Amino acid sequence: MTNGGKQSLYNLMQVLLDPGDEVIIPSPYWVSYPEMVKLAGGKPVIVTTEAEQNFKISPEQLRQAITPQTKLVVLNSPSNPTGMVYTPAEVRAIAQVILDHDLLVVSDEIYEKILYDGAEHFSIGSVSPALLERTIISHGFAKAYAMTGWRLGYLAGPLEIVQAATTLQSQSTSNVCTFAQYGAIAALSSAQDCVATMLVAFAQRRRYMLDRLSAMPGLYCPTPHGAFYLFPNIRATGLDSLTFCKLLLENHQVATVPGIAFGADDHIRLSYATDLETIEKGLDRLELFIRQRV
Numbered sequence: 001m002t003n004g005g006k007q008s009l010y011n012l013m014q015v016l017l018d019p020g021d022e023v024i025i026p027s028p029y030w031v032s033y034p035e036m037v038k039l040a041g042g043k044p045v046i047v048t049t050e051a052e053q054n055f056k057i058s059p060e061q062l063r064q065a066i067t068p069q070t071k072l073v074v075l076n077s078p079s080n081p082t083g084m085v086y087t088p089a090e091v092r093a094i095a096q097v098i099l100d101h102d103l104l105v106v107s108d109e110i111y112e113k114i115l116y117d118g119a120e121h122f123s124i125g126s127v128s129p130a131l132l133e134r135t136i137i138s139h140g141f142a143k144a145y146a147m148t149g150w151r152l153g154y155l156a157g158p159l160e161i162v163q164a165a166t167t168l169q170s171q172s173t174s175n176v177c178t179f180a181q182y183g184a185i186a187a188l189s190s191a192q193d194c195v196a197t198m199l200v201a202f203a204q205r206r207r208y209m210l211d212r213l214s215a216m217p218g219l220y221c222p223t224p225h226g227a228f229y230l231f232p233n234i235r236a237t238g239l240d241s242l243t244f245c246k247l248l249l250e251n252h253q254v255a256t257v258p259g260i261a262f263g264a265d266d267h268i269r270l271s272y273a274t275d276l277e278t279i280e281k282g283l284d285r286l287e288l289f290i291r292q293r294v
């Protein structure tokens with residue numbers, strides 16, 4: 001158990017990586033992966049994926065990025081920021097490359113339960129016993145149970161790795177505070193209707209936002225099948241993502257996240273982890289901003 005999914009990933013990079021070890025990270029990526037790799041002395045190897053390939057790394061792309069220094073591959077499905085979800089067949093194809101090159105994979109499954117349109121979560125660790133031996137899972141309670149501030153996550157994987165992470169943690173943060181851990185037990189052992197209820201609300205907001213964005217000139221947004229983000233392309237506005245987000249914030253008081261933080265400067269990230277009324281207001285302002293520029 002760790003202080004959020006974040007600490008599980010941090011601990012992993014610290015105990016696994018030696019100086020110069022390469023970690024393959026498909027972009028767009030969650031902001032902390034490359035920084036955590038660098039903090040541990042490793043080298044992030046970024047593999048760019050495009051909207052046209054649904055932001056999913058292909059087995060060929062993965063194969064090409066592998067060098068004798070490669071130690072670990074990062075997979076995050078459903079993804080923050082794109083919301084894309086790998087199908088079981090796609091996971092199996094990536095698994096084969098990992099097996100062929102005897103690599104480790106960290107599967108960040110924190111959005112596992114947040115899926116739409118019949119999308120299925122398929123963990124790479126379940127491909128085969130050989131893959132399970134090479135898989136480390138990072139997970140947490142912040143998304144499915146909206147327990148973000150409780151700081152609850154966990155690392156699961158080969159005993160040797162998890163024991164090393166536990167040693168590191170015992171000399172730093174020790175443990176997640178006990179009453180929060182009881183909260184995690186309650187979340188896992190209680191009826192799961194709350195997750196289903198939340199998914200209905202997320203699905204409604206996602207639909208509303210996609211419809212609104214598709215009516216805005218110059219924004220292109222692929223349909224995500226998981227998580228609670230949209231990742232529209234803003235290239236047509238002629239602005240880089242930092243300038244776009246700064247102007248939108250300062251002139252219209254709408255907070256979005258610049259795509260450059262995720263390795264994709266021609267995008268912005270919108271979150272729908274807020275109520276529909278706020279979303280409506282935010283999109284009205286975004287539309288006004290866009291129509292002034294495109």
Ligand SMILES: Cc1ncc(COP(=O)(O)O)c(C=O)c1O
Pocket residue numbers: 003004005006007030076079080108110139140141142148151152153
């Ligand atoms: C992909 C991904 N992994 C891990 C985390 C870490 O979550 P936490 O530390 O809040 O459990 C987040 C949070 O936004 C995330 O989006």
